[in-house]
Amino acid sequence: LSTEEQCYWIRESLKTFPQPPNRTNLTAIYGSISDLLVAAKNQKILVEVENPDVQERNEQNNGGGKTQSKNFKFVDDPEIQKEEECRSTTATTLVRKLRWSTLGLQFDWSKRNYDVSLPHNKIPDALASLAKNMAIPAMPSGEEFKPEAAIVNYYGPSDMLGGHVDDMEVDWTKPIVSISLGCKCIFLLGGKTRDEVPTAMFLRSGDIVLMAGEARECFHGVPRIFTESDQEEISALVSQLSGEDDCFTLDYIKNSRININIRQVY
Numbered sequence: 001l002s003t004e005e006q007c008y009w010i011r012e013s014l015k016t017f018p019q020p021p022n023r024t025n026l027t028a029i030y031g032s033i034s035d036l037l038v039a040a041k042n043q044k045i046l047v048e049v050e051n052p053d054v055q056e057r058n059e060q061n062n063g064g065g066k067t068q069s070k071n072f073k074f075v076d077d078p079e080i081q082k083e084e085e086c087r088s089t090t091a092t093t094l095v096r097k098l099r100w101s102t103l104g105l106q107f108d109w110s111k112r113n114y115d116v117s118l119p120h121n122k123i124p125d126a127l128a129s130l131a132k133n134m135a136i137p138a139m140p141s142g143e144e145f146k147p148e149a150a151i152v153n154y155y156g157p158s159d160m161l162g163g164h165v166d167d168m169e170v171d172w173t174k175p176i177v178s179i180s181l182g183c184k185c186i187f188l189l190g191g192k193t194r195d196e197v198p199t200a201m202f203l204r205s206g207d208i209v210l211m212a213g214e215a216r217e218c219f220h221g222v223p224r225i226f227t228e229s230d231q232e233e234i235s236a237l238v239s240q241l242s243g244e245d246d247c248f249t250l251d252y253i254k255n256s257r258i259n260i261n262i263r264q265v266y
């Protein structure tokens, strides 16, 4: 990908991809959070507030079950003084805690499966057409790749992804298109069992990997990313994200890696 394209997808990964109805690792804790990046840029704080309607219902139901009596909203810094008792987290911290978001068909990490009953949007057109083009060399001739789901992984300095095989898609003859953005990482590609010694390679910003053919069935993982030690790697991005509006994004990507992997599920 060109530097311009990399910047575009980095911005989208932070601004658009975590938006509801897409689920993220934060959804299970805080419920739906809209406009997280805007909140972070404006130094907002997420606080837990009582939800009066639901609380009333809970009391009628004898405090019963799963109805949430609390929800979370963004407030400005000074307001927090009044609500000292509440649980609160800065929006900036939450962006740092973002580990994954899911586009298109929603992947349920607790069940390690696609949950087609969850509300979802289709994969954004620009991402779908990029994936279709990139998939061409790995597709049977005459067949077009159908981007149905994508998982976006966000890696901070000490995050990694353990060895795994992506085996929840129905048809393994279709590739996974995997885009690397930001800090470079070590990617390990092993064999069909955990016994085989993996091959290590660097993935850099703008690289696209096709997990196809034999590799589609192989164990793989990301044991580490590189940050400060290696800033030249992303200097092209740094100069292009120098506008005022990008200052948060720049700060983020200097020590983070983003991976967007696009899948045909059926």
Ligand code: OGA
Binding pocket: 151, 153, 161, 166, 178, 180, 187, 203, 220, 221, 222, 259, 261
């Ligand atoms: C995955 C995956 C690799 C990467 O999400 O299944 O293998 O490069 N990601 O982050």
Ligand code: MN
Binding pocket: 164, 165, 166, 220
């Ligand atoms: Mn994988």
